Amino acid sequence: MTGPVLIVGAGHAGFQVAVSLRQAKFAGRIVLINDEKHLPYQRPPLSKAYLKGEGAPDSLMFRPEKFFVDQTIELVSDRAVSIDRAARKLLLASGQSLDYGHLVIATGARNRLLDVPNSTLEDVLYLRTMDESELVRQRMPTRKHAVVIGAGFIGLEFAATARSKGLEVDVLELAPRVMSRAVTPEISAYFHDRHTAAGIRIHYGVRATEIEAKDGKVSGVSLSDGRQIDADLIVVGVGVIPNVELAAAAELPTASGVIVNEQLLTADPNISAIGDCALFASERFGELMRLESVQNATDQARCVAARLTGEAKTYDGYPWFWSDQGDDKLQIAGLTAGFDQVVVRGSVAERSFSAFCYKDGKLIGIESVNRAADHVFGRKMLPTGRSITPEQAVDLSFDLKKALA
Secondary structure, three states: OOOOEEEEEHHHHHHEEEEEEHHHOOOOEEEEEEEOOOOOOOOOHHHHOOOOOOOOHHHHHOOOHHHHOOOOOOEOOOOOEEEEOOOEEEOOOOOOEEOOEEEEEEEEEEEEOOOOOOOOOEEEOOOOOHHHHHHHHHHHHOEEEEEEEEHHHHHHHHHHHHHHHEEEEEOOOOOOOOOOOOOOOHHHHHHHHHHHHHHOOOOOOOEEEEEEOOEEEEEEEEEEEEEEEOOOEEEEOOOOOEEEEHHHHOOOOOOOOOOOOOOOOOOOOOOOHHHHHHEEOOOOOOOOEOOOOOOHHHHHHHHHHHHHHOOOOOOOOOOOOEEEEOOOOEEEEEEEOOOOOOEEEEEEOEEEEEEEEEOOOEEEEEEEEEEEHHHHHHHHHHHHOOOHHHHHOOOOOOOHHHHHH
């Protein structure tokens, strides 16, 4: 490939493309376009360690500024507004126009906003960017009662931190259990019990209908069942929307993401899309899918960099995820949706167990709580397509390491 590589988006996916290109000895121009004022940074700690007050903003940066200078990776603080595919040009909000040999769209996703009265008050906050996390971190010490809207990973991570800092915490969830789209009922039940034991109140089957205000400040939340809950801080975690607008305006096919093939190419051979914004054709799972995970972002970035430096291959990363909630670490290997059998290895009472998920008798995923060895086993075994039986999974005398061999 000849010509500059432009990368739109400086999250995990965009940053990794730039680094992987240089590691593969790509000598051309690399421009990383970042619409945030910060150096490229890690997102997972924003709702975990960083939110707890651990570390300064610099601790989140992938690399110091000197790294980008030394690697001749140009950082441009600007926003991409349009693509001229015929001329291979990218127009930025500042009016600058950049030529490209290949364009990588790594625009990620944005918060799904709460759409109820008073939802734009200053104490209705989100947790996706560094600035958002910093706002939440600054507000917590002066607030007494937080309401969390959404019992997904982000909402529960915040809830656990807020409760540990002494705030009263109520969580609102429309579904009948926490993390219902992501984990099995067994894992949901465990985390429900852990959070409620810590004093967090979780309300199922309800939604916020209005943010209550007094003197222009948050005073509470009205619920769909007619109740009201006092609050002086609201944190919203109701999902994300992939940023497909740049691609769609350039008439590239989009749906619930920018549509790419098994090599992560869009309909235009000079444009790739990766990370949270990419809806990719998975040969392994036989469907189009969009995954929100650091693993997916970095693995896809490496795949694109390899293609651009002469080693074209199908993207075949195996998904894994994690969430830190209080003292518990949840790790997931594989995609567990569609399971028809779940067996538990380890001890729920001792806070060290895994849910082994099966479909038609075959292992499809493992959800582990404080049980890293089971997670490592899943990450190694699942990509091979091999399986162990449910009976072997629950038998603690069965050696998972030997099964791998």
